[in-house]
Amino acid sequence: xxxxxxxxxxxxxxxxxxxxxxxxxxxxxxxxxxxxxxxxxxxxxxxxxxxxxxxxxxxxxxxxxxxxxxxxxxxxxxxxxxxxxxxxxxxxxxxxxxxxxxxxxxxxxxxxxxxxxxxxxxxxxxxxxxxxxxxxxxxxxxxxxxxxxxxxxxxxxxxxxxxxxxxxxxxxxxxxxxxxxxxxxxxxxxxxxxxxxxxxxxxxxxxxxxxxxxxxxxxxxxxxxxxxxxxxxxxxxxxxxxxxxxxxxxxxxxxxxxxxxxxxxxxxxxxxxxxxxxxxxxxxxxxxxxxxxxxxxxxxxxxxxxxxxxxxxxxxxxxxxxxxxxxxxxxxxxxxxxxxxxxxxxxxxxxxxxxxxxxxxxxxxxxxxxxxxxxxxxxxxxxxxxxxxxxxxxxxxxxxxxxxxxxxxxxxxxxxxxxxxxxxxxxxxxxxxxxxxxxxxxxxxxxxxxxxxxxxxxxxxxxxxxxxxxxxxxxxxxxx
RNA sequence: GGCCCCAUCGUCUAGCCCGGCCUAGGACGCCGCCCUCUCAAGGCGGAAACGCGGGUUCGAAUCCCGCUGGGGCCA
Numbered sequence: 001x002x003x004x005x006x007x008x009x010x011x012x013x014x015x016x017x018x019x020x021x022x023x024x025x026x027x028x029x030x031x032x033x034x035x036x037x038x039x040x041x042x043x044x045x046x047x048x049x050x051x052x053x054x055x056x057x058x059x060x061x062x063x064x065x066x067x068x069x070x071x072x073x074x075x076x077x078x079x080x081x082x083x084x085x086x087x088x089x090x091x092x093x094x095x096x097x098x099x100x101x102x103x104x105x106x107x108x109x110x111x112x113x114x115x116x117x118x119x120x121x122x123x124x125x126x127x128x129x130x131x132x133x134x135x136x137x138x139x140x141x142x143x144x145x146x147x148x149x150x151x152x153x154x155x156x157x158x159x160x161x162x163x164x165x166x167x168x169x170x171x172x173x174x175x176x177x178x179x180x181x182x183x184x185x186x187x188x189x190x191x192x193x194x195x196x197x198x199x200x201x202x203x204x205x206x207x208x209x210x211x212x213x214x215x216x217x218x219x220x221x222x223x224x225x226x227x228x229x230x231x232x233x234x235x236x237x238x239x240x241x242x243x244x245x246x247x248x249x250x251x252x253x254x255x256x257x258x259x260x261x262x263x264x265x266x267x268x269x270x271x272x273x274x275x276x277x278x279x280x281x282x283x284x285x286x287x288x289x290x291x292x293x294x295x296x297x298x299x300x301x302x303x304x305x306x307x308x309x310x311x312x313x314x315x316x317x318x319x320x321x322x323x324x325x326x327x328x329x330x331x332x333x334x335x336x337x338x339x340x341x342x343x344x345x346x347x348x349x350x351x352x353x354x355x356x357x358x359x360x361x362x363x364x365x366x367x368x369x370x371x372x373x374x375x376x377x378x379x380x381x382x383x384x385x386x387x388x389x390x391x392x393x394x395x396x397x398x399x400x401x402x403x404x405x406x407x408x409x410x411x412x413x414x415x416x417x418x419x420x421x422x423x424x425x426x427x428x429x430x431x432x433x434x435x436x437x438x439x440x441x442x443x444x445x446x447x448x449x450x451x452x453x454x455x456x457x458x459x460x461x462x463x464x465x466x467x468x469x470x471x472x473x474x475x476x477x478x479x480x
Numbered sequence: 481g482g483c484c485c486c487a488u489c490g491u492c493u494a495g496c497c498c499g500g501c502c503u504a505g506g507a508c509g510c511c512g513c514c515c516u517c518u519c520a521a522g523g524c525g526g527a528a529a530c531g532c533g534g535g536u537u538c539g540a541a542u543c544c545c546g547c548u549g550g551g552g553c554c555a
Contacts, residue, residue, distance in 0.1 A: 111555060122482095122554085157485070166483055168554090205484055205553035228486075228551090235550060263492090266507090270493055273506040292493080295551060299491045302508040312521075364520040424517080439517040451519040 005037035005195040009063075009070075010185065012044045013056035016246035019298060020200065020230040020238055021059075022066060023264040027227060028198045029068045030265070030286035037195070040072035042188060046178050048078075062247035066257050067279070075192070077184055084179040087187050087217060088140050088172055092133075096216040097172055099138040100127040122168035140173040142183075142212060150208040155196075155225035155288050162208040170209055182209045190219035198225045198288070201295070225288050228268055228295045235297060242298070250303075254326055254368030256314065259307035267296040276309065304366040311371075312363050319362065319371075320354025326372030327379075336379040343463055356461060360453045374452075378461055383448040383470075390448075393441045393474050401431075401438050402445060402475040406468055415464045417456040424456070445474035 009025040011017060017025075032039035041063065045051040060074065091097035102123075110124065128143065144167045152160045172183040179187070189197060204226040214221050232242035244250060250260055262277055269292065271277070271285045311319070327337055344353035351359070357375050365371035377383050392398065405427055409415075412423055424442075428435050439455050446467060452458050459467050 108555085160484070162484075166554090170554095200552095201485065202552055208484095226485085231551075233491085237551080267492065273494065275492090275507050294486060294493095296493090297491060299508070302492065305508055308521090361520095421517085435517050443518065449518090453519075455517055 003195075005032065005035050006040070006193050007032050007037060007196050007198055008040050008042050008073075008189070008192065008194055009068075010042040010044050010188075010199075011059050012047065012050070013052060013059060014047070014050040015055055016248055017059045017062040018238060018245040019247065019250075019260075019264060022062065022247050022260070023230060023267060024198065024200055024227060025063060025068050026066070026261060026264055027269075027286075027288075027291070029070075030282055031196065031198060031288060032071075033283040034286050038071045039068075040192070041070040041074040042192070043074050043076045043078075044181070044184070045076055045078045046081075046181075046184055048178070051078075058246075058248060062251075065251055066247065066261055075188070077179075077188065080184075080188065081178070083191065084173065084184055084187055085177070088179070088183070091142070091172070091216055092140060094216075095131070095143070097140050097142050098128060098130050098169075099133055100130070100141045100169075100171070101134050101136045101138045102127060123170070125169055128169065137175040139171045139175045141169040142172050142209075142216060144169055144209075144212050145215075150211050152204070152207045152211060152224060154204070154207075155223055156228075156291050156293065157204070157226060160204065160207075164208075167209060167212070172213070182206055183213060186210050186213040186217070186219065189222060190214065190217065194222050196223045196225060198227065201226045201228050225291070227291055228293060230267060231295050231297050233297060233299075235295075238298060244300075245298075254322075254370065254372070255303070255307050256310045256368075259303065259310040262310070263303045263306050267298070268292050268294075276306075308363075308366045311365060311368070314362075316351070316355040316358040316362070319358045319368070320352060322368055323354055323358065323372060326368045327376070329369070330372045330376050332372075332376060332379050332381060336381065340379055340463075344461075353461075360457045360461065364453060377447045378458075380466065385448040386444065386450060389444045389450045390474075393444050394477055398437075398441050399475040399477075401433070402441055402471050405438055405442070406471045406475065409464065409471070410468060415460065417454075417460045420456040420459050441474070442471065446470050 007028045009021075009028045011021055011025075029039050031037070041060075043056050043059070045056065056074075056076075063070070088097070092099070100123075107123070123141070127141070145164050146167075148164050150162045150164055150167075152162070154160055170182065171180050173179050188194075207224060207226075211221065213219075230238055232238050234242075238245050244253060247260070251257070258279070261279075261282075265277065265282055265286075266275065269286070269290055271290065277285070324337060328334060341353040344356065349356065357378065358371070361371050361375045365374060393402070405424070408423055408427060409420070412419055424435060424439060427433075428438055440450065443452055443455050443458075444450060446452075446455075446458060446462060
């Protein structure tokens, strides 16, 4: 019986959780669940300049929304500073690290000089033989192994070799007493018994440095797995320039968490030709060995397709609950939403108004936001008419049709889709018209547009009163 | 600049590790047709890729080298 694996997601709270980070979290989570291991969250907030509590909060919210619950934590590096100090002290005592009194300004100057002379801008090691703590402010540098190679065994990339001569004595603890990323991450991963470090490709180049820290501290090495990054459509690192990139932004745009998860997991991982995966299937099939090597471009069109797929399959009740917030955002007054719902329920339908809307508009929408906008005309709000379509409705002949059909609508007993459809079909049959001759103008009068969900369902949703009012406005309109 | 990673349709990818089954498969998107009260959804069909150059081999998308291109890290 081997010990269970332990993995972590360790974001810096310097901004919203973007889709790249979310995928890293997802892969960690799936790996842990697949292997019955432990997945935990660690907030890397030692960079006090850039870290904020709001960002940490947004990350936690994002992860919760995606359903990536953690078993431990969140741990916070800011609360563990004493630990880093303790291990720094050990390295200093053991002579494996040394105090450096070079100031950032001096280093910058030397760096420039080196560049100008065509040399690489590495630290020149001038404080290397210093042992005692100086009076002046100092930073702690690791005395790195200068010869040989550091080989990183990566579960995705295989063995990656780095020449130790390329490494310089990098800083472990800054002069302000705060640990650098490469130091804190090693101390934490080792102390927290992380068995598999699964993170973005951008950290692969940092790994040989971290390996040196593991060795200096006599910590056992974890396994590493560096997953390729997610790029924008222009093939550069994803950033705000690319529009929506944060998990919360997608939530607010009306995407479903299961759609985003499904999209993200397939970006860089595959299981044959399968595109749609349930949560259980993902846990069952997920395997780091099947994670690709190539950076992936984020394609919103495919996310849209997946979201549409999940929207169609989702429980109408759940969607209806979520929809309200999007209607409000589409500037539908709250009391209009209530009025429509009350009117609907007085009709005695088994479904609620929201559920009925979801069922007729859902399969035509990619997102809840789209659904809310497309169904906006169901309320007593100002409708923006398609100008050209409206002009066609104002032809005398068409206005007559609308007027005559209105008369029948007014007197029909049951106001439901089936009855209305029969009414329209009888009407056009009697007059030798095609259904579209009357249905299309009706659609325009009621919705403002030439496209909508099936007309008779729309009418049922709208209710007799609003239908007659909008129809009347259309056939009474003077065509000047 | 140095180092590291990567390279199959526009995009995500299967195939590559263990060469022949690949006249390169699937999905999104796109185009066409069917269904149809419009639009979706669904069904059917189509256009669309092994970056380039050298090897190795009877045979390479698959192995090796170089180039080119892209990305990242260092500061």
